[in-house]
């Protein structure tokens with residue numbers, strides 16, 4: 284059997300509850316906000332974009348981003364793969380789709396930030412090509428960037 288095809292899909296009235304029920308392992312809860320909180324925040328940020336991550340027809344995760352003010356860089360704001368679906372390559376496939384979508388929209392830089400800690404996503408982002416900038420945001424998160 285071939286590997287599931289990963290896609291980023293719009294969330295609808297029919298799927299929003301399922302997407303809100305996707306969650307990381309308890310030990311990872313400090314690394315990303317609950318999806319319901321992210322979707323609520325997006326409704327108060329006119330430039331935020333969010334999508335569900337699907338593996339074939341199964342919802343497995345959530346991704347949300349916002350353009351930076353300069354029009355040249357885009358900030359990965361939230362990203363998670365549900366605990367039952369981690370370690371299957373879906374995270375890498377989803378972030379690869381997102382990164383590939385950026386240059387055609389004129390972006391030259393992808394940015395993100397992470398909470399440091401055991402089991403956190405720093406190693407994952409390094410493996411995807413992000414590099415530490417050395418900057419720390421006011422909320423304590425560490426910034427990373429990837430030149431597209």
Ligand SMILES: CC(C)(COP(=O)(O)OP(=O)(O)OC[C@H]1O[C@@H](n2cnc3c(N)ncnc32)[C@H](O)[C@@H]1OP(=O)(O)O)[C@@H](O)C(=O)NCCC(=O)NCCS
Nearest residue numbers: 307314362363364369370371372373374375403404406407
């Ligand atoms: C980080 C996260 C999105 C990775 O998703 P995933 O689907 O499990 O990752 P993948 O299966 O695609 O892994 C791709 C590679 O990254 C590695 N990897 C995955 N998570 C990692 C981590 N936390 N640290 C280091 N490496 C990691 C995998 O081992 C794999 O490496 P390989 O190619 O050598 O086998 C997922 O663990 C998650 O949702 N974490 C909790 C929420 C979070 O921290 N989000 C990011 C903050 S906004």
